[in-house]
Amino acid sequence: MRVLFFGKFGERFGPAHEVETEPGDTPITIAERMFDADADALEALCHRSTSYIVDHAVVPSDHVLDKAEELAFLPPVSGG
Known part of the structure; x- marks a missing residue:
């Protein structure tokens, strides 16, 4: 699976990675x-204000990544 990181996550972890998935992964x-x-990385990535996008659709953190x-x-984004 291709895993992408945007914004400050991309700056910290790199923009893209390839990861093997297992049944039931979220x-x-x-x-x-x-x-x-x-x-620290896990706290940021698992924070309730982080958004998860799977195949261009917003999903909850417990969404199963089948196929x-x-x-x-x-x-999270801030602005004014």
Whole structure:
């Protein structure tokens, strides 16, 4: 699966990665597998204000990634 990081996540983790998926994977389990040794990264990626996009559709953090081709992590955005 292609995993994309946007905004400050892309700056910190790099813009794109390829990850092997397992049955039952969710955005959270992918983050845990990729960054299991980095508590700060996991806190940011699993935060309730992070958005998860699967194949161009916004999904909840517990969405099962069956046959998905792409997962994107979007950080919270502020502006005025």
